[in-house]
Amino acid sequence: xEVTIQLISVLKRHCGDPAGKIVMTVDEGTRIGQVLEKxxxxxxxxxxxVLNSKLVQEDAVLRDGDVVELYPVMGGG
Amino acid sequence: MANxxxxxxxxxxxxxxxxxxxxxxxxxxxxxxxxKGFIAYYLLKEVPADxxxxxxxxxxxxxxxxxxxxxxxxxPRFAAGAKSPLTGAFGQSDAGGFWGPELKxxxxxxxxxEGKSPTPVYLYINDxxxxxxxxxxxxxxxxxxxxxxxRRENGSNSIRIAQIGIGGENLVRYSCIINELKHAxxxxxxxxxxxxxxxxxxxVKGSGKIPFADENKxxxxxxxxxxIYMNNPLSRGLYEYGTAGGIAGxxxxxxxxxxxxxxxEFGGAKNISGETMADTIIKKREGCYSCAVRCKRAVEVxxxxxxxDSKFGGPEYETLxxxxxxxxxxxxxxxxxANELCNRYGLDTISTGCSIAFAMECTSRGILNxxxxxxxxxxxxxxxxxxxxxxxxxxxxxxxxxLAEGTEAAAKKIGNGAQDILLTxxxxxxxxxxxxxxxxxxIGYAVSESGADHMRAGHDTxxxxxxxxxxxxxxLGILExxxxxxxxxxxxxxxxxxxxxxxxFDMAGICDFGPAPRGAMPVNDVVELLQAAAGWDISLxxxxxxxxxxxxxxxxxxxxxxxxxxxxxxxxxLFEPLKNGRQKGTSINKDEFAxxxxxxxxxxxxxxxxxxxxxKLGELNLDWVEI
Numbered sequence: 001x002e003v004t005i006q007l008i009s010v011l012k013r014h015c016g017d018p019a020g021k022i023v024m025t026v027d028e029g030t031r032i033g034q035v036l037e038k039x040x041x042x043x044x045x046x047x048x049x050v051l052n053s054k055l056v057q058e059d060a061v062l063r064d065g066d067v068v069e070l071y072p073v074m075g076g077g
Numbered sequence: 078m079a080n081x082x083x084x085x086x087x088x089x090x091x092x093x094x095x096x097x098x099x100x101x102x103x104x105x106x107x108x109x110x111x112x113k114g115f116i117a118y119y120l121l122k123e124v125p126a127d128x129x130x131x132x133x134x135x136x137x138x139x140x141x142x143x144x145x146x147x148x149x150x151x152x153p154r155f156a157a158g159a160k161s162p163l164t165g166a167f168g169q170s171d172a173g174g175f176w177g178p179e180l181k182x183x184x185x186x187x188x189x190x191e192g193k194s195p196t197p198v199y200l201y202i203n204d205x206x207x208x209x210x211x212x213x214x215x216x217x218x219x220x221x222x223x224x225x226x227x228r229r230e231n232g233s234n235s236i237r238i239a240q241i242g243i244g245g246e247n248l249v250r251y252s253c254i255i256n257e258l259k260h261a262x263x264x265x266x267x268x269x270x271x272x273x274x275x276x277x278x279x280x281v282k283g284s285g286k287i288p289f290a291d292e293n294k295x296x297x298x299x300x301x302x303x304x305i306y307m308n309n310p311l312s313r314g315l316y317e318y319g320t321a322g323g324i325a326g327x328x329x330x331x332x333x334x335x336x337x338x339x340x341x342e343f344g345g346a347k348n349i350s351g352e353t354m355a356d357t358i359i360k361k362r363e364g365c366y367s368c369a370v371r372c373k374r375a376v377e378v379x380x381x382x383x384x385x386d387s388k389f390g391g392p393e394y395e396t397l398x399x400x401x402x403x404x405x406x407x408x409x410x411x412x413x414x415a416n417e418l419c420n421r422y423g424l425d426t427i428s429t430g431c432s433i434a435f436a437m438e439c440t441s442r443g444i445l446n447x448x449x450x451x452x453x454x455x456x457x458x459x460x461x462x463x464x465x466x467x468x469x470x471x472x473x474x475x476x477x478x479x480l481a482e483g484t485e486a487a488a489k490k491i492g493n494g495a496q497d498i499l500l501t502x503x504x505x506x507x508x509x510x511x512x513x514x515x516x517x518x519x520i521g522y523a524v525s526e527s528g529a530d531h532m533r534a535g536h537d538t539x540x541x542x543x544x545x546x547x548x549x550x551x552x553l554g555i556l557e558x559x560x561x562x563x564x565x566x567x568x569x570x571x572x573x574x575x576x577x578x579x580x581x582f583d584m585a586g587i588c589d590f591g592p593a594p595r596g597a598m599p600v601n602d603v604v605e606l607l608q609a610a611a612g613w614d615i616s617l618x619x620x621x622x623x624x625x626x627x628x629x630x631x632x633x634x635x636x637x638x639x640x641x642x643x644x645x646x647x648x649x650x651l652f653e654p655l656k657n658g659r660q661k662g663t664s665i666n667k668d669e670f671a672x673x674x675x676x677x678x679x680x681x682x683x684x685x686x687x688x689x690x691x692x693k694l695g696e697l698n699l700d701w702v703e704i
Binding site: 008009010013041042043044045047048050053054055057058069071072073074075076 | 308309310311313314317318322323325326327329330331351352510518531532535536538539542543544545546547548589594595659660
């Protein structure tokens with residue numbers, strides 16, 4: 001099945017597309033955490049994860065056509 | 078004398094004109110370190126807790142730390158402190174830039190400003206020579222004009238100037254001290270204290286060299302930082318987009334303070350984001366003394382009525398949210414102009430934005446009307462009122478005179494239910510982080526000695542999952558993820574350790590964006606940097622104890638000033654659910670939060686009323702403190 005990963009802001013540097021979009025083929029039952037391992041981001045760098053407009057954690061299971069937005073971790077300041 | 082310090086503190090009495098140089102001993106320096114530690118020491122020793130913050134007997138202390146001016150990233154800072162006119166409590170606010178290192182190069186670790194001048198003056202510190210100079214012609218000038226005049230009068234464009242604007246002159250209770258026109262000791266109203274003393278500016282020119290015990294070691298640590306910092310996501314983010322890069326993530330997470338903390342999501346967030354700023358009004362990246370992170374932004378707007386001069390820097394995250402989402406304004410140029418005006422007039426952008434949002438909510442609830450605002454439509458989303466309101470606050474004109482007192486005093490005067498919508502802790506307006514989505518920040522807001530402050534400790538989001546930022550604080554004993562909503566002993570313990578660590582930053586002159594967890598410098602490198610700078614065989618344990626000492630000292634000052642347990646509480650709105658966004662319905666359980674505060678007291682070695690036990694004070698070598 002196919003999912004779309006949308007990297008936001010500084011996370012875009014991990015992707016060849018300047019728009020930060022990655023379309024990926026994954027197996028049924030794949031979790032977001034497993035997808036994160038396929039992208040060269042630093043562990044813990046994706047702070048806020050939005051799946052089809054809802055806040056989720058890395059254990060969320062993906063379905064065909066899902067769109068995952070990854071926002072950089074924010075620490076105050 | 079330990080290295081890292083100069084060994085001199087100048088005491089300047091503006092009533093008598095006397096200037097004395099004091100030379101504290103080694104034990105003083107190692108015990109209190111600098112910054113927040115020095116401020117707490119002098120306030121406890123010399124300022125009666127019932128002193129009028131804007132009276133002659135309050136003292137304004139400028140304090141560098143042992144690492145201020147170390148040639149490494151994130152070491153530019155100094156603290157300004159006094160009894161705060163906004164909170165009536167321990168007042169302390171730090172700034173970066175170049176002024177702190179310059180003061181040390183001129184030959185001083187700190188300044189104690191006493192008394193009150195009968196007429197406006199400024200200090201000119203040129204190495205050993207300290208002059209109290211006439212500032213009658215500077216009084217009333219904006220900061221840009223005053224900086225130019227002082228540099229011209231003293232014949233040098235390299236003079237570093239910390240000063241107040243008309244906000245401080247007019248005793249706006251959240252006026253700031255600003256150096257280089259853009260680096261602010263923003264919070265707690267230190268500008269008003271300076272204004273009450275009729276002190277317009279402190280201009281410094283230093284030609285000396287700060288002594289360090291092991292310069293090669295410092296170079297090595299600094300070089301290592303340069304090799305790793307762009308691989309650290311947080312440092313990289315600060316370099317790429319500055320703190321403004323946080324707008325998008327906060328909004329996506331549903332905790333971007335919006336409509337005076339009623340909402341957590343702002344429809345116009347994209348328009349005020351760091352990314353949009355980078356694509357539109359940014360002129361260049363800027364930074365502080367010796368720092369490669371370069372998290373500051375200078376912006377420029379060339380439009381009639383809202384032209385923005387880049388010499389005043391650019392809006393950071395707090396400013397973008399305070400004038401933006403909090404007021405439901407998505408016009409980046411207006412916000413940039415608001416930032417510039419605040420820097421010209423010397424106003425804290427957080428409290429100024431919050432005061433305007435408070436006024437807007439007063440209108441929406443019918444607490445105040447158009448007549449009160451002299452015909453202005455002070456409503457959420459109306460960008461046309463932002464700039465005129467800043468003018469009125471800074472000049473204390475009309476309703477601006479009421480808002481200049483801070484929202485807590487303003488609400489008391491306004492009545493009619495205005496106190497029910499306050500968003501303050503100890504009288505200070507909340508920064509732009511919603512504790513409903515990160516409860517540790519709420520603990521920090523509540524127990525902070527200086528009122529609501531977002532820089533008391535690293536935020537929960539950094540430690541809620543496995544990864545680089547949790548790894549970075551393992552040397553502090555923070556070893557496992559803790560949920561952002563958690564209020565158990567795990568969260569309280571994490572907060573305490575991080576608070577000690579960050580309080581040490583405030584003592585030593587360290588920027589929160591240099592070391593872990595918010596920056597790339599590992600915890601152990603900070604320890605080694607301190608050893609190399611001072612020549613001490615100091616350990617992380619002693620560092621954490623120093624931080625804890627400063628927290629207890631500030632706490633003791635507040636107890637003497639009459640603050641009580643009830644002052645360590647969040648505003649009611651945070652116990653109510655967020656009304657929109659991805660965390661709609663989320664609130665903090667008030668009973669659970671109160672239990673966390675009680676737990677915090679007992680973990681700190683304080684009694685049930687939040688008063689440090691004598692045994693705790695003894696353990697911290699603070700037997701001399703009487704409460």
